Amino acid sequence: MKRDVAIIGGGIIGCATAYYLAKQGASVILLERGRIGEQATGASAGMLAPIAEAKRPGAFLDVVVAALRDYPTAVREVEAASGVSTGYFLRSILRVAFSEEDEAKFALALPMYELAGLPHKRLDGAQAREEEPALGEGVVSAILSPEEGQVLPRQLVQSYRHAAGLLGAEFREDAEVMALETSGRSVTTVRTLDGSIDADRVVIAAGAWSSRFAGPLNTSIPVFPVRGQIAAIKGLSIPVRHVLYSYGGYAVPWPDGRLLVGATQEEAGYAPHTTVEGIQQVLNGGKRLVPRVADAELDETWAGLRPGSPDAMPILGPAPGWDNVWLATGHYRNGVLLGPYTSRLVAESMASNAVSAALEPFLVSRLAQ
Numbered sequence: 001m002k003r004d005v006a007i008i009g010g011g012i013i014g015c016a017t018a019y020y021l022a023k024q025g026a027s028v029i030l031l032e033r034g035r036i037g038e039q040a041t042g043a044s045a046g047m048l049a050p051i052a053e054a055k056r057p058g059a060f061l062d063v064v065v066a067a068l069r070d071y072p073t074a075v076r077e078v079e080a081a082s083g084v085s086t087g088y089f090l091r092s093i094l095r096v097a098f099s100e101e102d103e104a105k106f107a108l109a110l111p112m113y114e115l116a117g118l119p120h121k122r123l124d125g126a127q128a129r130e131e132e133p134a135l136g137e138g139v140v141s142a143i144l145s146p147e148e149g150q151v152l153p154r155q156l157v158q159s160y161r162h163a164a165g166l167l168g169a170e171f172r173e174d175a176e177v178m179a180l181e182t183s184g185r186s187v188t189t190v191r192t193l194d195g196s197i198d199a200d201r202v203v204i205a206a207g208a209w210s211s212r213f214a215g216p217l218n219t220s221i222p223v224f225p226v227r228g229q230i231a232a233i234k235g236l237s238i239p240v241r242h243v244l245y246s247y248g249g250y251a252v253p254w255p256d257g258r259l260l261v262g263a264t265q266e267e268a269g270y271a272p273h274t275t276v277e278g279i280q281q282v283l284n285g286g287k288r289l290v291p292r293v294a295d296a297e298l299d300e301t302w303a304g305l306r307p308g309s310p311d312a313m314p315i316l317g318p319a320p321g322w323d324n325v326w327l328a329t330g331h332y333r334n335g336v337l338l339g340p341y342t343s344r345l346v347a348e349s350m351a352s353n354a355v356s357a358a359l360e361p362f363l364v365s366r367l368a369q
């Protein structure tokens with residue numbers, strides 16, 4: 001059976017795009033090389049912290065803030081449609097400084113809060129420790145941001161998957177795409193080991209593996225893997241109240257009582273395993289933020305491959321030279337934050353067959369300039 005859309009990739013971007021396309025009435029099939037949500041999405045700590053990522057005014061700041069603002073509406077919709085909780089909730093973020101160098105970076109971050117219209121409060125070291133008793137004595141100041149947030153990424157992706165499935169979208173796991181068959185300026189067929197799927201349009205949302213399709217399509221998809229390692233700690237004697245962010249790492253309290261500490265940023269190729277050095281690095285960062293991590297139990301470690309891009313911004317929109325191929329990739333560390341919002345923009349642009357103004361800064365053509 002021919003589909004309206006074949007989506008390659010089953011992380012949050014692929015699953016959310018499947019939902020928004022199916023909501024428009026499109027027949028959708030999603031092909032995931034492994035298990036749904038088990039790559040970069042499943043490895044994420046789930047922080048919704050736009051100012052941790054946006055370093056200057058511009059299109060990227062605009063899109064991460066718009067995505068944060070859109071989150072409550074998006075998750076209410078998908079939870080109602082799927083019956084599956086996303087684990088979304090507001091949890092204030094405490095951005096901490098350990099040195100004068102860190103405080104100098106605060107001077108660059110504070111205007112971003114102002115431009116974003118996000119409430120925030122400066123705290124000295126004593127105030128920061130009063131706000132978050134788990135912090136150590138090394139904290140010299142902090143910024144408290146009460147309107148950022150947190151989500152459980154594996155629940156989020158399953159919520160979108162189930163919502164799309166109820167609208168008729170089909171999901172195939174262990175379905176690695178081996179080839180794309182073309183005719184003129186269009187991809188006509190997506191071929192896997194288990195068979196071929198004919199489709200009117202194709203979306204490449206394959207995360208760190210998206211660049212595999214650049215050669216067959218003779219187009220630019222400059223995405224590369226960036227490994228992130230994370231450790232989960234349990235048994236802390238003092239619970240952590242806030243998401244803690246520093247320039248050397250983060251600590252994220254999860255509803256199950258564990259504390260996630262991370263994360264490395266390594267261009268190590270397609271090697272999604274943890275290393276002794278990497279886990280030691282994230283544990284050291286966690287201990288600096290929360291000294292009692294040293295006496296807690298190491299519960300679990302894992303790693304994921306984020307889809308990096310040359311300018312650390314997502315790649316969204318039509319693939320150059322093709323009439324029916326769209327790109328939704330390169331979200332780097334921001335797939336969970338941006339996923340619901342940018343997937344909806346891609347789906348809406350596909351429906352109108354015109355790139356929305358909000359997507360224009362993220363066309364792949366910007367990277368050739």
